[in-house]
Amino acid sequence: MEETLYNYLRKRLSPHPLLRLGLGDDAAILDATTFDSVVLTVDVITDQVDFLLDEVSPQEIGYKALAVNLSDIAAMAAEPVACLVGLVLPRDFPYESIQGMYEGMIPLAERFGTAIAGGDTNTWAGPLAISVTMVGRSTERGPLRRGGGQVGDHVFVTGTLGGSILGRHLDFTPRVDEALKLHSRFPLHAGMDISDGLSLDLARLVRESGTGAELHLAKIPIAEDARKLSALRNDGVTPLEHALSDGEDFELLFTAPAEESDEILAFAKEIGTPISEIGRITEEPGLWGVDKDGCREELKPQGWTHRLE
Amino acid sequence: MEETLYNYLRKRLSPHPLLRLGLGDDAAILDATTFDSVVLTVDVITDQVDFLLDEVSPQEIGYKALAVNLSDIAAMAAEPVACLVGLVLPRDFPYESIQGMYEGMIPLAERFGTAIAGGDTNTWAGPLAISVTMVGRSTERGPLRRGGGQVGDHVFVTGTLGGSILGRHLDFTPRVDEALKLHSRFPLHAGMDISDGLSLDLARLVRESGTGAELHLAKIPIAEDARKLSALRNDGVTPLEHALSDGEDFELLFTAPAEESDEILAFAKEIGTPISEIGRITEEPGLWGVDKDGCREELKPQGWTHRLE
Numbered sequence: 001m002e003e004t005l006y007n008y009l010r011k012r013l014s015p016h017p018l019l020r021l022g023l024g025d026d027a028a029i030l031d032a033t034t035f036d037s038v039v040l041t042v043d044v045i046t047d048q049v050d051f052l053l054d055e056v057s058p059q060e061i062g063y064k065a066l067a068v069n070l071s072d073i074a075a076m077a078a079e080p081v082a083c084l085v086g087l088v089l090p091r092d093f094p095y096e097s098i099q100g101m102y103e104g105m106i107p108l109a110e111r112f113g114t115a116i117a118g119g120d121t122n123t124w125a126g127p128l129a130i131s132v133t134m135v136g137r138s139t140e141r142g143p144l145r146r147g148g149g150q151v152g153d154h155v156f157v158t159g160t161l162g163g164s165i166l167g168r169h170l171d172f173t174p175r176v177d178e179a180l181k182l183h184s185r186f187p188l189h190a191g192m193d194i195s196d197g198l199s200l201d202l203a204r205l206v207r208e209s210g211t212g213a214e215l216h217l218a219k220i221p222i223a224e225d226a227r228k229l230s231a232l233r234n235d236g237v238t239p240l241e242h243a244l245s246d247g248e249d250f251e252l253l254f255t256a257p258a259e260e261s262d263e264i265l266a267f268a269k270e271i272g273t274p275i276s277e278i279g280r281i282t283e284e285p286g287l288w289g290v291d292k293d294g295c296r297e298e299l300k301p302q303g304w305t306h307r308l309e
Numbered sequence: 310m311e312e313t314l315y316n317y318l319r320k321r322l323s324p325h326p327l328l329r330l331g332l333g334d335d336a337a338i339l340d341a342t343t344f345d346s347v348v349l350t351v352d353v354i355t356d357q358v359d360f361l362l363d364e365v366s367p368q369e370i371g372y373k374a375l376a377v378n379l380s381d382i383a384a385m386a387a388e389p390v391a392c393l394v395g396l397v398l399p400r401d402f403p404y405e406s407i408q409g410m411y412e413g414m415i416p417l418a419e420r421f422g423t424a425i426a427g428g429d430t431n432t433w434a435g436p437l438a439i440s441v442t443m444v445g446r447s448t449e450r451g452p453l454r455r456g457g458g459q460v461g462d463h464v465f466v467t468g469t470l471g472g473s474i475l476g477r478h479l480d481f482t483p484r485v486d487e488a489l490k491l492h493s494r495f496p497l498h499a500g501m502d503i504s505d506g507l508s509l510d511l512a513r514l515v516r517e518s519g520t521g522a523e524l525h526l527a528k529i530p531i532a533e534d535a536r537k538l539s540a541l542r543n544d545g546v547t548p549l550e551h552a553l554s555d556g557e558d559f560e561l562l563f564t565a566p567a568e569e570s571d572e573i574l575a576f577a578k579e580i581g582t583p584i585s586e587i588g589r590i591t592e593e594p595g596l597w598g599v600d601k602d603g604c605r606e607e608l609k610p611q612g613w614t615h616r617l618e
Contacts, residue, residue, distance in 0.1 A: 020346060024517065025455050026384035026501050027350035029447065032341050037329060040426055041336035042393040042442055046433045075335035084351040086395075086440045117349055124355045124436070131395045131429075131440035133351055138338065146334050192335050208333065 002121060008099060009116070012106065016115035018081055028117035030082055030135065039136035039143060041072040044086075047127040051170070058100025060170045061130065066105045068195070069134040070112055070174035071250040075193035077144035077183035078136035080112045080176060085119035086131035093128065101130070112176050141183050144254070149190035149209030153255035153281040156264060158273055161198055161249045162226025162242035169248035178273050179252055186264055191254035197245040197303025201253060203287050209255075214288045215279035215299065220244065245302035255281055311430060317408060318425070321415060325424035327390055337426035339391055339444065348445035348452060350381040353395075356436040360479070367409025369479045370439065375414045377504070378443040379421055379483035380559040384502035386453035386492035387445035389421050389485060394428035395440035402437065410439070421485050450492050453563070458499035458518030462564035462590040465573060467582055470507055470558045471535025471551035478557035487582050488561055495573055500563035506554040506612025510562060512596050518564075524588035524608065527601045529553065554611035564590055 009023055016022075021029040032038070045065050047053045053061070066083060073080045085105070089098065098121070109116055114134070158175050175193070182188060190209055194201045198220070206213045217240060226242035256264060261277055268275035282288070287299040318332055325331075330338040341347070354374050356362045362370070375392060382389045394414070398407065407430070418425055423443070467484055484502070491497060499518055503510045507529070515522045526549060535551035565573060570586055577584035591597070596608040 021452070021454065026381040027348045027387070027443075027445070027452075029385070029452050030347040030349065032344035032347045032446070035341035035344055035347070038339040038341045038344070038347055038444065039336045040339065040391065040393055040442075040444060042395045042427070042440065043429050044395040044397055044431050044438075044440060046397055046431060046435065049431065049433050072335040076338070078336070082349065084349055084442060086351045086353040086442075088353055088355055088397075088438050118351070120352050120440075122353050122355060122358065124358050124438075126355065126435040126438070127433070129353075129397050129433075129435070129438055131351065131353060131442075133349075133393060133395075133442040134336075135347065135349060135444075136336070137341070143330070143336075143338050145330065 004095065005098060005121065009102065013116055014110065019115040019117055022115065022117050030117065035137045037138045037143065039073060039076050039078040039138055041069055042131060042133045043068045043072065044129055044131040046129045053128055056170060058097040059104035062101030062104025063108055064170050065130040065132045066108050067172060067174050068250065069132045070176055071193045071195065073134050073136040074174050074176040074179040074252060075191060077141065077179040077191060078138050079180065080114045080134060080136045082115040082117040082135045083109065084117055084133040087119065087121045088126065088129040089123045090128055091123050091125060139180065139184065144183055144188055144191040146190055146192050146205045147208035149205060149211050149255045149281045151211055151281055151283045152258055153189050154258050154261045154277050155213055155255050155279040155281065156275055156277050157221065157251055157253050158275050159249065159251040160221040160223035160274065161194065161251060162223045162239060162246045163229035164225060164246060164248045166225045166229055168225060172250045174250060175252045178271065181271060182254070185267060186256050186260050189255045191252060194249040194251045194253050196247045199244045199287060199299055200301045200303030203301035205253065206281065206287065209281065212282040212285040212287065213279055214282050214290055217289045218292045219276055219278045221274060221276045247303055313404065314407060314430065318411065322425055323419065328424040328426055331424065331426050339426065344446045346447045346452065348382060348385050348387040348447055350378055351440060351442045352377045352381065353438055353440040355438045362437055365479060367406040368413035371410030371413030372417055373479050374439040374441045375417050376481060376483050377559065378441045379485055380502045380504065382443050382445040383483050383485040383488040383561060384500060386450065386488040386500060387447050388489065389423045389443060389445045391424040391426040391444045392418065393426055393442040396428065396430045397435065397438040398432045399437055400432050400434060448489065448493065453492055453497055453500040455499055455501050455514045456517035458514060458520050458564045458590045460520055460590055460592045461567055462498050463567050463570045463586050464522055464564050464588040464590065465584055465586050466530065466560055466562050467584050468560040469530040469532035469583065470503065470560060471532045471548060471555045472538035473534060473555060473557045475534045475538055477534060481559045483559060484561045487580065490580060491563070494576060495565050495569050498564045500561060503558040503560045503562050505556045508553045508596060508608050509610045509612030512610035514562065515590065515596065518590065521591040521594040521596065522588055523591050523597045523599055526598045528585055528587045530583060530585040556612055
């Protein structure tokens with residue numbers, strides 16, 4: 001079976017200008033002569049936590065495994081270059097489904113210029129887990145970090161937030177292009193992706209920056225899914241609360257000097273991706289929500305912390 | 310708990326000259342200005358397949374997870390630089406054991422100049438799995454590949470083979486230093502590490518090289534463990550068969566021009582690592598064993614193929 005997978009991949013994968021050696025040796029080799037830095041991230045997604053094996057297709061699983069990692073590269077405003085795929089498969093996992101997972105990954109990898117450079121395929125008595133490692137390179141602007149937020153910066157977010165559990169967490173487009181364009185055009189100060197929920201991730205950004213932030217609650221872009229989820233569950237959690245604390249939006253959260261705000265919002269229209277200005281970085285630590293009447297209240301960072309609760 | 314782990318690692322990990330940004334952002338950043346190429350490998354080890362959680366210490370698990378990856382970097386005769394650690398933990402996994410796994414990794418990482426640059430920690434209802442990604446850089450000699458074997462080359466192996474299941478698979482020293490020294494001193498043609506058994510791995514090397522190989526069976530360095538295992542099991546599998554087909558030796562297998570043979574064997578004494586010359590590369594494909602009486606018989610590549618049987 002390993003042989004079959006290897007032959008399928010050798011045939012299926014396109015050559016990549018930076019990949020000197022792909023599958024079939026003890027390690028893969030990338031041409032790094034043009035690299036200033038290597039950007040590295042790994043994310044493991046697992047059955048029953050990040051997806052439900054019985055309810056999604058192998059393609060969706062493969063897509064998500066790669067997309068969450070591309071989102072981390074986007075978070076650094078770096079260019080994706082290559083990935084490695086570590087599969088841990090239940091013993092009875094059908095070969096067709098392995099190929100299906102790769103069929104979910106390959107078009108996404110190609111779209112973002114990412115070589116599938118190698119991996120490791122294992123079987124065991126446990127459930128399905130997929131570990132993807134992404135390798136990127138920083139641009140001449142350098143990587144965008146969490147800790148660069150400055151007092152007075154405006155806070156921005158791409159897309160809309162909340163309710164991704166209704167499906168968006170499986171088919172979102174990682175904000176790689178947006179991050180690269182924004183970072184090359186504007187003097188962004190700090191950035192990350194929203195994987196665990198806006199309030200929790202923003203709390204991390206401001207902590208790393210040694211600042212706080214104030215959110216204009218009325219400006220937070222609430223996803224249609226957040227409204228649907230709120231109505232569907234009818235449990236008193238408002239659409240705004242979903243937007244503030246649901247995980248897996250995989251949108252970009254970034255800060256930039258206030259005077260760039262108008263141009264960033266105009267640029268959003270130019271590139272066709274919604275960008276909202278949702279608040280500002282404050283000297284006072286913590287997270288603060290301001291409602292439309294000007295009432296200010298401390299926000300408790302909430303979100304998805306399945307990674308070691 | 311994630312916070313506790315993060316604080317422990319921030320304190321415990323030493324700075325690394327090439328690590329610009331470690332834990333705490335969406336991705337890690339390595340200085341790559343001195344890189345010609347990036348060498349990349351991932352290996353996932355899992356409970357009940359690569360170790361038995363109830364019978365080994367967390368330190369041993371961590372050590373092995375990193376060591377098998379260092380062995381892949383050694384296989385390419387590259388320099389290890391950094392690694393990422395993806396943990397998938399059973400829900401009731403004690404925090405002390407996470408730290409224990411890192412305590413198994415950190416001294417080994419330091420010994421081989423490897424930064425622990427980042428990772429991902431998850432919990433789930435399944436058993437323990439650990440995915441380690443290693444990043445290395447090639448030396449000025451370039452990476453050593455499987456496919457470079459040339460007809461007439463001699464075939465060499467470090468250390469002794471077989472019976473690693475008796476314990477060596479948990480505490481072996483990856484042959485990073487040996488690979489770098491040999492590769493810089495001699496014109497090695499092909500190389501890999503023995504992870505799945507000598508005969509199976511050599512069959513891969515010769516297939517990639519478009520050649521075959523002949524093994525002098527009497528010259529194969531049989532580990533004391535292979536003899537013990539043969540006696541212990543008393544199942545008719547000879548020590549030689551263990552040396553030929555047991556997995557997880559993590560020794561270097563390499564080929565070099567015949568005329569280098571004497572100097573390579575002399576060099577082995579100089580560096581204090583046993584090296585044996587065990588055969589030669591042939592034009593005829595396949596693997597052939599020659600016994601001390603000169604009888605020649607085709608060897609069926611056998612070994613550990615748990616990765617998708």
